[in-house]
């Protein structure tokens with residue numbers, strides 16, 4: 001993915017998430033959602049380093065990963081609106097989106113739930129020799145789940161082509177990482193399984209893309225899995241309506257200074273890739289894509305009640 005395209009995708013994610021938060025406040029969408037404002041460079045940095053045949057799984061905070069992978073913003077938003085064109089025909093909502101045609105094997109409401117899925121996808125790739133690499137996202141909180149350790153062990157043992165991307169965004173719900181992790185350096189856990197692990201600035205698109213490209217090349221060459229820790233900050237609340245009483249507004253203001261979109265804009269401007277007018281035009285175009293997505297949702301039909309029992313397996 002070209003850098004300017006990556007920048008445009010980060011803007012789409014940002015404005016998508018801001019729109020979702022606004023639509024909830026206005027009572028125009030139901031349920032809940034976990035937005036990823038502040039974490040866009042992780043999503044796009046990872047997606048930019050992958051090949052079309054690669055596979056991705058995500059978490060409860062997955063809109064950004066899905067859009068980074070190439071999902072249609074209108075159809076993703078339609079899922080939140082409960083409309084028929086949504087990725088799960090409006091039946092699932094925020095945490096139930098997938099599209100295997102773009103190598104996206106789903107969000108997951110179970111903390112850590114995406115980790116074994118990606119491990120299984122990597123086993124499939126290894127057995128069938130497809131050259132595919134599987135990538136999963138999960139949070140700092142999820143890295144304490146037993147399934148994290150089970151998955152990394154088997155993936156290392158069998159040299160599976162899977163990349164474990166932990167988004168260390170400072171919090172698991174209201175628990176700050178300093179209160180939830182015995183050792184805050186999550187990447188160091190890779191040592192226990194004899195796989196490479198490293199930590200990058202997750203707000204730096206280039207750092208993320210470079211690290212993933214190198215780990216993906218090794219995995220594709222049969223050298224097995226890796227653990228990449230992307231240190232970032234969840235500028236959003238945990239989920240809809242989070243009053244954020246567990247941290248100060250001063251802390252948030254400091255974190256906004258490291259907004260990954262601003263950092264990328266500064267870099268692209270300093271390198272002469274974009275000027276102020278181009279930045280404004282990109283921002284306007286991304287906002288127009290989101291406004292169009294909302295219009296699409298509001299004019300789309302709701303699922304037919306007669307189809308209520310379709311795709312039920314219980």
Ligand SMILES: Cc1ncc(C[n+]2csc(CCOP(=O)(O)OP(=O)(O)O)c2C)c(N)n1
Nearest residue numbers: 061109110111139140141142169171172173
């Ligand atoms: C198995 C399980 N336990 C608890 C929860 C409730 N829960 C939802 S999100 C979350 C925190 C996850 O934190 P982290 O992994 O850091 O991801 P982040 O929300 O920061 O993206 C928890 C505990 C859950 N969904 N699933």
Ligand SMILES: [Mg+2]
Nearest residue numbers: 139140171172
């Ligand atoms: Mg977290």
